Amino acid sequence: MRMIQRSEKRAQDLRNRAFSAETVRGMEHPLLERGVPLMRMAAQTTAQEAIRLLEKNGIHVNEANVVLLAGAGNNGGDGLYAAAALAGRGATLTVIAVGKSLHSSALLACMQAGGKVLVLDPESRIPGTSNGFGLGEAGERLEAALDIAIESDLVIDAMTGIGARGPLRGLPATLAQGFMKRAGRTDQENDDHTNGTVPTGHSGAPLVLAVDTPSGVGVDDGTLPGIHVPADVTMTFGALKPCAMLPPASYACGKVILVDFGFDIDGVTPACESIGPHVSSAIRLPRAKDAKYSRGVVGLITGSARFPGAAVLSSKAAARANVGMIRYLGPAAVAGSVVSALPEAVAAKGHVQAWVVGSGVPDAQHAQAADEQRTAIRSLLGNYDLGRDADRAMNMPPICVDAGALDLLPRHVPGHVVLTPHAGELASLLRRLDEDTTRETVEDSPIDCAARVHDLTGATVLLKGAVTAVLGAAPRQTGDDHTTTVRICGSGPAWLATAGSGDVLAGIMGALLAQQDEGSLQHDPEKVALTAASAAYIHGLAGQIASGTTACGWQPPFLMDPAESILTLDDPHAGHPIIASDIVEAIPEAFERAMEQAR
Ligand SMILES: NC(=O)C1=CN([C@@H]2O[C@H](COP(=O)(O)OP(=O)(O)OC[C@H]3O[C@@H](n4cnc5c(N)ncnc54)[C@H](O)[C@@H]3O)[C@@H](O)[C@H]2O)[C@@H](O)CC1
Ligand SMILES: Nc1ncnc2c1ncn2[C@@H]1O[C@H](COP(=O)(O)OP(=O)(O)O)[C@@H](O)[C@H]1O
Numbered sequence: 001m002r003m004i005q006r007s008e009k010r011a012q013d014l015r016n017r018a019f020s021a022e023t024v025r026g027m028e029h030p031l032l033e034r035g036v037p038l039m040r041m042a043a044q045t046t047a048q049e050a051i052r053l054l055e056k057n058g059i060h061v062n063e064a065n066v067v068l069l070a071g072a073g074n075n076g077g078d079g080l081y082a083a084a085a086l087a088g089r090g091a092t093l094t095v096i097a098v099g100k101s102l103h104s105s106a107l108l109a110c111m112q113a114g115g116k117v118l119v120l121d122p123e124s125r126i127p128g129t130s131n132g133f134g135l136g137e138a139g140e141r142l143e144a145a146l147d148i149a150i151e152s153d154l155v156i157d158a159m160t161g162i163g164a165r166g167p168l169r170g171l172p173a174t175l176a177q178g179f180m181k182r183a184g185r186t187d188q189e190n191d192d193h194t195n196g197t198v199p200t201g202h203s204g205a206p207l208v209l210a211v212d213t214p215s216g217v218g219v220d221d222g223t224l225p226g227i228h229v230p231a232d233v234t235m236t237f238g239a240l241k242p243c244a245m246l247p248p249a250s251y252a253c254g255k256v257i258l259v260d261f262g263f264d265i266d267g268v269t270p271a272c273e274s275i276g277p278h279v280s281s282a283i284r285l286p287r288a289k290d291a292k293y294s295r296g297v298v299g300l301i302t303g304s305a306r307f308p309g310a311a312v313l314s315s316k317a318a319a320r321a322n323v324g325m326i327r328y329l330g331p332a333a334v335a336g337s338v339v340s341a342l343p344e345a346v347a348a349k350g351h352v353q354a355w356v357v358g359s360g361v362p363d364a365q366h367a368q369a370a371d372e373q374r375t376a377i378r379s380l381l382g383n384y385d386l387g388r389d390a391d392r393a394m395n396m397p398p399i400c401v402d403a404g405a406l407d408l409l410p411r412h413v414p415g416h417v418v419l420t421p422h423a424g425e426l427a428s429l430l431r432r433l434d435e436d437t438t439r440e441t442v443e444d445s446p447i448d449c450a451a452r453v454h455d456l457t458g459a460t461v462l463l464k465g466a467v468t469a470v471l472g473a474a475p476r477q478t479g480d481d482h483t484t485t486v487r488i489c490g491s492g493p494a495w496l497a498t499a500g501s502g503d504v505l506a507g508i509m510g511a512l513l514a515q516q517d518e519g520s521l522q523h524d525p526e527k528v529a530l531t532a533a534s535a536a537y538i539h540g541l542a543g544q545i546a547s548g549t550t551a552c553g554w555q556p557p558f559l560m561d562p563a564e565s566i567l568t569l570d571d572p573h574a575g576h577p578i579i580a581s582d583i584v585e586a587i588p589e590a591f592e593r594a595m596e597q598a599r
């Protein structure tokens, strides 16, 4: 097999960009034309990973019971060749055929290696297997298949890959349903995998290795449209697909290993991208001629009598995040708390380069009739109303609109307005925009929902979660069409889910917006989106540092060269609990790390 020369830049792009199924097919095409044996490469690396995974769990391949769930397409073909290799190494192999046919030469390889084949569909026409059985026997076969699968050490899921359309149907769906039930596997449990850890068995249930994509996920949109098979490890080929990056499907992929087929990805438009490699470009290093004002001043209208802590946390976070100064505006008692916790804060009006509003401010439902903070925020946000005075709106400083300020947002605003809702807040926002949405809808289709808010309001939308998504303007294309790009940030560990964490993010956001060259963001919504995503990344990194873990919501896949032997994949430390103040303390080191990563 040919050694693939890959530059670091290409490797970085491969690890941080995902491409639609259609785009991937387009990139496969020239290689297939040249006769590159992609399926064999996919199978060989899958077999290698299967052996590693088994061994990691104390099972030698020649003692392993392996079950292959094989679909009728090329995904099944990949799986069959991989399974044949395992059977060749002494594994006991059962192929469960879920479709009407199987990739014929791959099936032959499996049979020659001693694999048994159990056909589930009475209408199937698979050479060398019995067919023409009745419905009663089909039911028995399904039960037998589930018994064998649940008793096995490793299930290789090769039912569907990028050829999947819609939710799983028919036998693949029934089998997935039965398997999930018997294995007692839930998505909740699979959440552990998002942190890059491979659990050692799920209460005795088999390990699951997905071929290319877990079957049942929305390959291109990252949704989970129905029953699916969460994996411990997903071996994916050529390039990442959106399901390996976007929530909630990304949580079903477990650890992802990307096999580099040598695709030419230069100039190919990704469907989504991780912010990781770009973060340092959002950090403005201090310059010799700087004074505090030129480094950026953040104005905060955050906190309230009810939540004074949010004012302190957002102010401290902003002050720690590489700016010259912060100005705090709020009720005297709250301002007093801010200044005593942060003597560097200035509790007075003045020029600012970016605003942060709303963290710890009550929303309409919880506010008193004349809430001082809400009144101030309403009046400030009025200046961003494109329907009222577009020139004025375009010339306002960038602003982060968080929590209690979200329901004060004007209907149409420029892209340098950054919203930072969590799923519940995004749902409320959509309802305010006359869309019938619940928190569950947002959790099921986070990207769609965030894109909807971006489309309806024009704001850059940062939807918080284990994987945080930023929906904003795309890189400028030829022509004037406005396109939206999906950027994700998964640097945060689950320890970040702690009260006040969002206030810290808002502070970092304000600081990053403030340190960009004054006036540069107003007409560059793409840069706003990059800056917003970078703030989430630094927040996540600070969370990793504070909690002593590298586990996080999403990390770039392990890149594997088909010509190289298996890599060792270390599991990260679990880390320890943190409070929001710990995140603030870790911000400076997070900046340093983000800059180091860029070198
Ligand atoms: N093009 C190639 O030569 C290569 C393809 N590769 C593999 O081939 C896969 C794509 O192969 P295909 O295009 O054959 O497609 P798939 O094998 O992913 O899916 C097609 C099969 O899935 C069934 N199916 C589709 N949607 C379904 C649903 N909702 N419920 C139940 N069954 C459903 C179809 O009936 C068909 O049998 C990739 O994911 C990858 O694993 C790799 O081997 C690399 C090279
Ligand atoms: N499971 C998780 N894994 C990683 N990060 C998380 C997780 N849950 C929440 N976060 C992050 O923690 C922060 C919580 O913010 P938010 O929901 O506003 O909390 P609060 O209002 O309590 O401050 C967000 O940045 C979010 O992305």
Ligand SMILES: [K+]
Residues within 6 Å of the ligand: 075, 157, 158, 159, 160, 161, 210, 211, 212, 213, 214, 215
């Ligand atoms: K699969």
